[in-house]
Amino acid sequence: MFSATDPGPLAGTGAGFTELTTCADAVSGAKRPAGPLPAGDPAEVLAAVLARLGGDGLPERGLGSAAALDLLARVLGEHGADLAHPLAAAHLQPPPLSVAVAADALASTGNNSVDTYDSGPASIAVERWVVTGLAALAGYGPGSAGVFTPGGTLSNLTALLLARDVAAAGRGLDARRDGVAALPRPVVFCSRVAHFSVHRACAVLGLGEAAVRAVEVDAEHRMLPGALEEALTRLAEGETPVAVVATAGTTDFGTVDPLRPLAEIARRHGVWLHVDAAYGFGALFSRRLAGRVDGIALADSITADLHKIGWQPAAAGVLLVRDGTSFAALDRSVAYLNPEDDRTQGYDGALGRSLQTTRRPDAVKVAATFLAHGRAGLGELLDRCHELTRRAEALISADDRLELVAGAHLTTVVFRYLVRDPARSGAVNAELRRRLLRSGDALIGRTDVAGRTCLKLTLLNPAATEADLVDLLALVRQAGAATEDLFEEGAA
Ligand SMILES: Cc1ncc(COP(=O)(O)O)c(C=O)c1O
Known part of the structure; x- marks a missing residue:
């Protein structure tokens, strides 16, 4: 036909x-x-x-x-x-680069996969090329490896799976075969503001969300090394430390846990260190900001999301491991895909590194981006967004209707609209954001800090300008005043 x-x-x-x-x-x-x-x-x-x-x-x-x-x-x-609108500033969801969008369509056109050699040789090589480049950027050596994932949530899950199996093996047990029974009373340490996907991963892996031990943070929301040391030292008889999860780029604040001291503590206690750099990994593209994730190469594994700082269409998640043999926990030889005799002759793919079988070649769009813009091009995009965030911080600080809650570290800034009646602060800030969403005029984020509702700008549009920020904050003030008036009329 x-x-x-x-x-x-x-x-x-x-x-x-x-x-x-x-x-x-x-x-x-x-x-x-x-x-x-x-x-x-x-x-x-x-x-x-x-x-x-x-x-x-x-x-x-x-x-x-x-x-x-x-x-x-x-x-x-x-x-x-x-997302390319200059008043879109809600989430870690950038406007994508056009070269990446075109390359994503190109990847779909071929419909190659990454799991076995015969499902897409070029895709496998492209993924290796991109992963090797990212590992080198992180400071990993030649024994490292990595894999693309559907995002930070799944990278964190996969990293904790590897850590769980290593912890079990350290006790002469096999978690892959025996599941949770192999690890009595597991404990995963992360900061109080770590991403919720760490908790979910523990639930999925059978460790239970109760395995998560939240470690205290400093005033900048960074894990306190002393608190981690104490928590590890105070483990009860029979508890098994599985991993320390540090965050490089907290979702709301962009702050980075002190990676070097945390790595030293994890090493001394013999515990796997995973760095969730879903947000912060992209700092490595910028010569100015790379120092913020200093020490990242000391991690056993790293989550990186290029659909955040990286300007890729989702998904472009990556999990890197310092020692490629750590992927042994996921290794599989399957008769219809990669039987052992084929593998020994080089007919193999990335099946043994992923929880997925058929897998889109998401690395193609990243390869196109690297080829088109290089590290420096991506670094410039980040520098522009970072500069814009610093301007936002200055504008908010100078505005007597707004209160700065957390300043610019990477590309977020957290603040509140100041409400005449402080008892209504939470309700007014929440409603003013919904008002903006309903009008469609501006797209901003929200979060809670110390139990109080706040507003958040996540600035990942390098084409936005200071004048756009001025307009955006004016809309916030107008929506705040209108919401406050409504609340007061309602109460009168
Ligand atoms: C620090 C951190 N980790 C993990 C994730 C989850 O990433 P994804 O949405 O790609 O699954 C996010 C999402 O914002 C994040 O900020």
Whole structure:
């Protein structure tokens, strides 16, 4: 029915790009809202999308690719979040680089995988090339290795799996075979502000969330080495330390735990050190900021997310390990994929490093980015975002309607709108953010600091300017004043 010259609806190598042109045309023709979000209540916005898709259920007959793509490009453009908008500053979710977006489509076109040689030799080599470059950037030596993952959550899970199996092996036990029974009373140490994926990983791995021991932090939200030392020394009889998880780039504050002293403590106690650098790894691209993650090479494993500082479309998660043999815990030889005799002849892929089997070649877009922009290009993007964050800190500090809660370390700044009645501070700050989201005018984040609701800017758009920040903060003040008035009228 189809031939190599006419692949029909299939996208073989070289085909599928007419549809991409259709998408690009539709995206540029879409009626974007003026702000970064579509206006309306969440229920209205979601219902509008469903209505445009044509009601419930699968369509019986198709529209054809051009019409389908045109429709979806418009729906996503008109009802999605516009991360390239200068007033979009909510999450660790950057506007992606166009070269990476194009390379991602290129990777999809070939539909190669990374698990076995015969599912995609080029993809395997590209992943190795990117991982080797990232490992060298981290300061790891030639024995290191790494793997792409669907994000920081899964990198942290995989790292703790490796740490769990090493801890069990240290007691002559086999956690891969015997599961939790191999590790009585496991303990994982991380700071009080570590990412919640550490807790989830412990639950998934059968260690239980109760295994997490939260270590105290200093005023800048960094783990206190003395507190870790004490917690390790005070382990009860029968408890097994599995890992210390340090954070390089806390989600809200961008602060980095003191990696060198923590590594020294972990080494002395014989415990695996994992550094969750999902956010902070990208500091290594910048000559100015690389020193902030000093000591990262001392970690046994590192989480890095290039869909944060790295400007990649998600997902571009990476797990690096200092000693490549640590991946032994995930090794598999499967008859239909990589039988032993094939492997010894070099017919092998990355199956033995990942929890996934079929796996997208996410490294392709990162390779395209490295080739196009180099380390220095990415470093410049980060320097611009960092500078913008410092400006945001200065503007907030100088504003008598706003209170700075945490200043610029990487690319976030945390603050509050000052409410006349402090008892209403939490409710007003939360509602003013929802008000901005409903209007679609600005996209900002929120978090809690010491139990108090705060607002957060995450500035990952290198094209945004100080004038955009001035506009953004003016919108925050207006939304705050309007919300306060409403609350007071309601109480009157
Ligand atoms: C420090 C840290 N670790 C892990 C994660 C989880 O990453 P992902 O969303 O890619 O799973 C995040 C997400 O923001 C993070 O900030």
